[in-house]
Amino acid sequence: MDHDFLWDGPKPPSRGPKPTLTLERIATAGIALADAEGLGAVAMHRVAAELGVTKMSLYRYVPGKAELVALMAEHAIGAPPELPATGWRPGLAAWARSLLGAYLAHPWALEATVGPRPVGPVELTWLECALRVLADTPLTGPERLDTVAVLAGHTRGIAQQASAGRNPEADLTTAIAAPLARHGDRFPQLLSALAATGDAGAGDQAFEFGLTLILDGAERRMATQAPTASGHS
Template sequence: MTELLWGTQPTPSRGPKPAVTLAEIAEVGIRIADAEGLDAVSMQRIAGELPVTKMALYRYVPGKTELVAVMSDLAMGPPPERPGLPWREALRTFAFDLYDGFMKHPWLLQSTIGRRPLGPNELTWMERGVAALSDSGLTGAEQLDSIFVLTSHVRNLGQQSTTFPGRSIGLTEEGFSESLGEILRTEAERFPSLTAALQTSADSRNQGLDFGLDRILDGLELLITARKG
């Protein structure tokens, strides 16, 4: 799989000239996953949208697991360039850029978990995050853990904010708010604290993302200041 992700797999020297590229195959998979969810992606489905047979696809990629890995790295793409930012603003923009990527391709929240080979784009995202802390005084392990905590927060908010294509049960953000509000209007006495909190909360999609980011960055700032002191 590593060879596929990094483009180091040798091109077959025999057989017919390739009719498509691995990137073209992955792009079709991405379009299907964006529209219908990751479960809708199959070798048969992709072959139906390309000038190749299902069996011919296996000359390019061994199976769906490897294909999804290639799709994921291609869909993530490289992170936007954000040069010259102080570490706190660099991490904030890193988090929001990552969140936007998950919202563009929600299935990435499913395909980019667990221990697995990483492609060049995903490693470039990690590099950008760690680079923001390279002069902070934190150890290498602390820098990596900081990015892990930040990414986990972004991923968690992304999962809570997303209705995955292909799910039989799911609500839009507006639908969820309306459903919860309707329940609490009739059950306010049973859930008084929740009702009161929701009545005073701001209506902002990224309120939870902002709040969590600030708390994480506040904690890092305390640690960095202590180290430099």
Template sequence: MDQAANDTVRLLWEHPARPTRGPKPALSLERIAAAGVEVADAEGLGAVSMQKVAGLLDFTKMSLYRYVPGKAELVALMVESAVGEPAPATEGTDWREQLTAWAFQLTASFTRHPWLLDATLGPRVPGPRELAWLERVVAALDGHGLSGAERMDAAVLIAGHVRSIAQQARAAGPDGSPEAGFLAALGTVVHRNADRYPAVAAALAEPGGHDRALDFGLARILDGLGALIDRRTGPGPTA
């Protein structure tokens, strides 16, 4: 593990009470993370810098380095702050209901903080809250005939679907929807070329059912998991 990863582990998991040197701390990691989230929510992840966050807190950039080694560690703190705790599983719900609720909770997080889509890419050290999200999925699928690797893969698959739709929603802007702009443009050209693309034209002409890619894709993923679970846990062949 390199030094940056070690620093991130220390900040996220060891909760240092004070900076490593200097006088009694006037800041906290929570305040620093909240200031970074405020900048990213308003201007995007690219606008976040040690200088800007320090200025928002009325501190100097150099004083901020006493608490956070650099921007990578700052972003890790921001992710941990913004992602929040996943809602606990509702008593009496089955695995499918739990994973559906989880997916929509994750969608809401990406909607509130679109920069999380960029900040959570690539290999990195997750914090306790982020790891709790993974725990929810793996625990919901425990005892249903799936291997550990398959339960982890299920979490990746569902999160990937949510991310894809959230990225489309971000590209559409605050007043758009993941499919609306695409369907509007598609409808124009397909209407003029319906003879060349009759199947697409017929699908677009059917009422309702559009702009539900999140729901549709999630349901199909869960259908597939359900079929696999049934094969693993169902009755064996009769003699």
């Protein structure tokens, strides 16, 4: 894998015809293919065909499929949003909601951004953006990284469920309906929680609820590390 490709772009050809494609155009063609058919449909020859060039011609711009997929993910997810300057908590909440929106718009990007792969400036800018929000908090460097990792993991998990057409609460309710009809007296707390959910008319609020729990936990951690009035930690 060429780990410099996303940062430096393709090397100018020393000979041959003048380049006619741009990386943006290549990424756009790959994104359209992945959006329509999934990441498994993306191959150098398929993208080349969409662009009206040969597979060998495409290799003049992109070293291989790994770099092509990374290029697509960079363009599909895009730059992080401008975060509100009203504190770390609104900032991280906005960050997570924006990331969720990007994954929901392009579900294949979930698969494209795991495991060994070329990592580009867009992905690192998202990380930098979230860490900048936490820069003035009492959290240590490792704790700031872990906070962002937990938040990103929660966001990815919800996006994966949504892209698969899954509603965890609905799935659970359907799966346990028959057992509870026969053995409900053994699970009073479960029945009570399900009844309360139905009475409140609550849908699947897993993302926002999980987001609140993570931010609450980070806030509590900060409070334990904040300097006391005497100046001691």
